[in-house]
Amino acid sequence: MRRHLVTGPTPVGALTLFADDDALAGVYMTDHRHQPDVATFGPASDDDPFLLDVALQLAEYFDGDRTTFDIAIAAPGTPFQQSVWDALREIPYGETWSYRRLAEHLGRPGASRAVGLANGRNPVSIVVPCHRVIGADGSLTGYGGGVERKRWLLAHERAAEPAALF
Incomplete structure (x- = not known):
């Protein structure tokens, strides 16, 4: 059964949570690139x-009380995208990896660009931490x-006490 929930305010704005049965299929921010039609x-x-449990875990993350998520995920994607998204969950909280390091971690050292494209298509933001991937130069x-x-x-x-965005 497909359904969605729009969360209240978070430090990064409202989030739309999308589930397919009892697995998370999407976490989208306002004006999120590559967001499917909400319909x-x-x-x-x-x-x-x-x-509601997903929303609670996200609230705990934003409060600084959660560093990992215990959520079943069923994000639609190709097998390669799935492998990239699985690897993203291995990047420790508070750390960043370059696209190259992520590609090497996957055993595909020449696939940095493909890894970057798959990372950019991650439909489960925050929970699958694609934000932890940065350019080789730290950008x-x-x-x-x-x-x-x-x-x-x-x-x-x-833990740099960022200011609220919204």
Whole structure:
């Protein structure tokens, strides 16, 4: 059963959580690049236990009380994208990896560009921490939710007391 929930305010703005059965299929920010049409998410739900648990875990993350998520994920993607998204979950909280390091971790050292494209298509932002991947020179390259949100998330994980964006 497909359904979605729009969260209240978070430090990075409202989030739309999309589930397919009892697995998370999407976390989208306002003006998120590559966001599907919300009409494909199924009905809105304000009392869905699974989505409310996802929202609670995200609130704990934003409060600084959670560094990992315990959420079933069913993000639609190619096998290569799935492998990249699985590897993203191995990047420790508060750390960053370059696209090259991520490609090497996957055993595909020449695939930095393909890894970057798959990273950019991650539909489960924050929970699958694509914000932890940066350019080889340390630059904050693109992020589906916007570079300012990426900067905020990285500062939050480094406990730098980032200011609220919204």
